[in-house]
Every structure is written in structure tokens, then in C-alpha cells.
Amino acid sequence: SIVQKEQHKPREGFATSLGVITATLGSAVGLGNIWKFPYMTGENGGAAFILVYLLCVILVGLPVMISELIIGRTTQANAITAFKRLAPNRPWYLVGVSGTAASFLIMAFYTTVAGWVFSYIFKAASGVISTTDPEVTTQVFKTSMSAVWSPLLWQWFVLLFTGSIIMLGVTKGIERITKTLMPILFLLLLICVIRALTLPGASEGLKFLFRPDFSKITGATILTAMGLSFFKLSVGMGTMITYGSYFGFRENIPYTAVKVMLSDTLVSILAGMAIFPAVFAFGFKPDAGPSLLFITIPTVFASMPLGNIFMVLFFLLVSIAATGAMISLLEVPVAYFTEELKWSRLKATLVTIISIALVGTTATLSFSTLGDTKFFDKTFFDLYDFLTSNILLPVGGLLITYFIAWKWGLKNIAREASNNGSLSNQPVINIYFFIVRYLAPIAITLILLNGLGFIKI
Numbered sequence: 001s002i003v004q005k006e007q008h009k010p011r012e013g014f015a016t017s018l019g020v021i022t023a024t025l026g027s028a029v030g031l032g033n034i035w036k037f038p039y040m041t042g043e044n045g046g047a048a049f050i051l052v053y054l055l056c057v058i059l060v061g062l063p064v065m066i067s068e069l070i071i072g073r074t075t076q077a078n079a080i081t082a083f084k085r086l087a088p089n090r091p092w093y094l095v096g097v098s099g100t101a102a103s104f105l106i107m108a109f110y111t112t113v114a115g116w117v118f119s120y121i122f123k124a125a126s127g128v129i130s131t132t133d134p135e136v137t138t139q140v141f142k143t144s145m146s147a148v149w150s151p152l153l154w155q156w157f158v159l160l161f162t163g164s165i166i167m168l169g170v171t172k173g174i175e176r177i178t179k180t181l182m183p184i185l186f187l188l189l190l191i192c193v194i195r196a197l198t199l200p201g202a203s204e205g206l207k208f209l210f211r212p213d214f215s216k217i218t219g220a221t222i223l224t225a226m227g228l229s230f231f232k233l234s235v236g237m238g239t240m241i242t243y244g245s246y247f248g249f250r251e252n253i254p255y256t257a258v259k260v261m262l263s264d265t266l267v268s269i270l271a272g273m274a275i276f277p278a279v280f281a282f283g284f285k286p287d288a289g290p291s292l293l294f295i296t297i298p299t300v301f302a303s304m305p306l307g308n309i310f311m312v313l314f315f316l317l318v319s320i321a322a323t324g325a326m327i328s329l330l331e332v333p334v335a336y337f338t339e340e341l342k343w344s345r346l347k348a349t350l351v352t353i354i355s356i357a358l359v360g361t362t363a364t365l366s367f368s369t370l371g372d373t374k375f376f377d378k379t380f381f382d383l384y385d386f387l388t389s390n391i392l393l394p395v396g397g398l399l400i401t402y403f404i405a406w407k408w409g410l411k412n413i414a415r416e417a418s419n420n421g422s423l424s425n426q427p428v429i430n431i432y433f434f435i436v437r438y439l440a441p442i443a444i445t446l447i448l449l450n451g452l453g454f455i456k457i
């Protein structure tokens with residue numbers, strides 16, 4: 001029968017090692033690097049925040065990433081089914097359910113910002129933001145985000161666009177597209193950094209980026225930094241479980257994760273180097289918040305010959321980065337719907353993007369008609385962002401590390417992380433063991449409780 005045929009068809013996956021890297025790095029690199037990282041660094045005092053962030057990435061984000069990739073590749077399944085296979089008839093699959101829900105909530109606000117970014121490609125091309133006057137760029141941004149229809153239409157366009165890549169499948173969609181896009185992204189980023197660093201007064205921005213002021217660090221800041229590390233590395237919600245399930249059995253999981261983590265961090269630092277010199281050179285405040293990218297970047301380029309072209313390239317770069325991340329977010333529910341409910345990829349994608357459009361509308365309208373609708377003093381947009389980065393992903397990461405280290409066990413991990421002993425990476429695995437058993441779960445718990453105000457360290 002057809003069903004049987006389906007089951008015998010080999011599962012789709014990433015066909016090449018290069019594809020494994022571009023897809024995984026494509027998921028990690030996104031608005032997190034170019035939008036969140038710079039504005040959070042700006043709001044939280046610069047270099048000191050970056051140091052706390054780096055500690056979280058190494059001690060928490062990276063081990064969770066390795067754990068998820070292992071869970072995915074071992075089970076060859078989506079985030080929910082993966083736990084059902086490793087712990088049958090136990091409630092652990094709820095970690096996958098919550099992760100899948102998190103992917104909807106992240107997409108809800110992520111597509112709002114991605115919509116702004118896509119629309120800025122055209123704003124840059126038309127010349128309306130070609131000015132070094134901060135008043136003008138601020139005004140243009142405020143007007144465009146607080147309109148009703150145009151940001152909504154951009155958001156829906158972004159959903160259709162990423163949905164159409166996902167419909168092409170894992171190899172022909174995700175792998176092929178990220179293989180093309182990631183090199184372009186690096187090239188464009190380097191061009192932008194060189195332009196920013198040659199601005200007069202660039203050194204102030206670099207000082208801000210690299211000279212720590214620890215007086216700005218509080219419990220809430222540390223939670224923000226940890227939340228960012230989860231969001232950045234796309235961990236704590238099942239994206240890496242899903243992508244891990246597409247890894248070939250020859251891939252070296254711990255090294256792949258380290259490579260992705262290092263490259264992703266490099267992209268964030270480079271994004272900071274493209275943005276902060278301009279912030280200081282043109283007299284902006286670094287703590288402008290989420291609008292930072294949209295009001296400062298235009299000024300970087302406006303002052304130079306061919307500035308418009310570079311500005312278009314920059315927003316193209318951000319759109320590319322956001323696309324790689326969004327396809328990985330869409331793949332989480334789509335993998336579940338196709339594997340568990342046996343839906344076609346087309347149906348799974350359509351249902352997913354339509355549901356996201358519905359929830360996402362409330363995020364986009366947070367800047368206009370729904371601006372006064374607040375929960376715990378947060379608009380829908382802020383709520384989805386806070387709830388995912390600062391609660392769902394850390395709790396997910398905590399449960400994932402606890403599960404893999406204490407329930408599934410070190411013997412299984414050692415086998416999977418070394419590809420049945422064929423890789424000589426035991427020293428790396430030993431460090432990972434220690435972190436995933438003790439350090440990561442304890443650190444996540446303490447930072448969560450402290451950041452939310454339940455305990456005071």
C-alpha cells in the first residue's frame with residue numbers, strides 16, 4: 001500500500017557535510033546576530049554584556065546544541081517523536097510539544113521584524129533613508145512600523161517566501177538554498193564592516209564593544225544574555241533535534257556544533273563592528289533598543305559614494321540571514337506534521353504558515369492598533385519574545401540536558417558522539433559530560449530563578 005511505500009522510502013536528509021554546516025549555521029545566524037545582539041549589547045552596557053553572553057554560549061548553549069543534535073540523529077525523528085522513541089510511554093515528549101509551540105511563538109514576532117527588514121531593501125533602493133540625519137531615519141522607521149496594512153502584508157509575504165523554500169524539501173530546499181546563501185552573507189557582512197570601520201570616529205564604537213563596564217550587570221541582564229544564547233544557537237526548542245535527524249551518521253556532531261557556535265559568534269561580533277562605529281560617529285545613543293538597526297545603519301551608508309547600493313546590500317544580507325533561521329523554525333512543525341500525521345509537505349507547510357500568520361498578526365499590530373493591549377506590562381510582540389527566549393527555551397534546554405545526561409545515560413551519549421568509537425574525540429566528550437550533567441542544568445536553573453526574581457544571588 002501507499003503507506004507502506006512511504007515507510008520504506010529512505011528518510012530525506014542533508015546529502016553533504018557542507019550542507020550540514022550551511023543549514024545548521026543558517027539556522028543559528030539570523031536576526032539574533034544582526035538585530036538582537038547589537039541592540040541588547042547597546043542596552044546592557046557593551047563589552048561586559050558580551051562577556052556574560054559568551055560564557056552562556058560556551059557553558060550552556062553549546063552543550064544543549066550537542067545534546068539536541070545527538071537526540072535527533074539517533075532517533076531520526078522530529079522533536080516530538082524523538083522523545084517518544086527514547087522514552088516510550090513517558091511524558092518526555094512534552095519537551096518536544098513545548099518546543100514546537102515555541103517555534104510558532106518565535107516565528108510570530110520574528111516574521112514581524114523580518115518583514116521590516118525585507119521592506120527596508122526597497123526603502124534603501126528608493127533613497128528615502130539615504131540620510132545622515134538621525135531624526136529622519138527615526139521618523140521613517142516609526143511611521144513604517146506603526147502603519148497597519150503594509151507591515152502585515154510584508155509579514156505574510158515573508159511567510160509565503162520561507163514556506164515555499166520549505167515545500168521544496170530538506171535536500172532541495174533547506175540544504176541547497178543555505179549552501180547558496182551563506183557564502184553571500186559572509187561576503188556582504190565583510191563589505192559592511194570594512195565600510196563602518198573606515199568611518200571617521202569609528203574607534204568610539206569599538207571601545208564600547210570591547211571595553212567592559214561590569215556595573216551594568218544584574219540578574220535580569222544575565223537572564224537576558226542566557227536567553228540570547230539559546231535564541232542565537234537555535235536551541236532549547238527542537239530545531240537542532242530536527243536538523244540533527246538530517247545529519248549523516250559520519251558527521252562529527254561535537255565538532256560541527258563547535259564550528260557552528262564559533263562562526264555564529266563571529267557573525268555577531270562582526271555585526272557589532274558594522275553597527276556601533278556608526279552609532280557613535282553619527283551621535284546616536286547605543287541604547288535605542290529594537291529600532292537600533294533600522295535607524296543607525298542607513299546613516300553608515302548614506303555618507304559614502306554608492307551608499308545606496310551598500311544599504312540595499314546590507315538589508316539583503318539581513319534578509320538572507322533571517323531566511324535561514326526562519327526555514328529552520330518552520331521545519332520543526334512541518335517535520336512533525338509530515339512524519340507523525342503523514343500530511344504532505346505542501347499541506348503541512350500551508351497549515352503552519354497560516355497559523356503563524358494568525359498569531360503573528362497580533363505581534364505586528366503591537367506597534368499600532370494593539371499597542372495598548374498588554375499582559376504583565378508587555379505587548380504581544382514583547383510577550384512572545386520574552387516568553388520564548390527567557391522562559392521556554394531555557395526550560396527546554398534544562399529538561400534536554402537533564403534528560404540526556406541522567407535518563408538516557410552517558411554510555412549512549414559516548415557511542416553517539418563518537419560515531420560508535422570511530423572518532424577519537426573522547427577528551428571533548430569528557431568535557432561535554434561534565435558540563436551537561438552538572439554545570440549546564442545548575443547554571444540554567446540558578447540564572448532562571450535569579451533573573452525572574454525568585455531567588456537573589
Ligand code: PHE
Nearest residue numbers: 028030031032231232234325
Ligand atoms: N538563531 C536564530 C537567530 O539568531 C533564531 C532561531 C531561534 C532560529 C530558534 C531557530 C530556532 O536569529
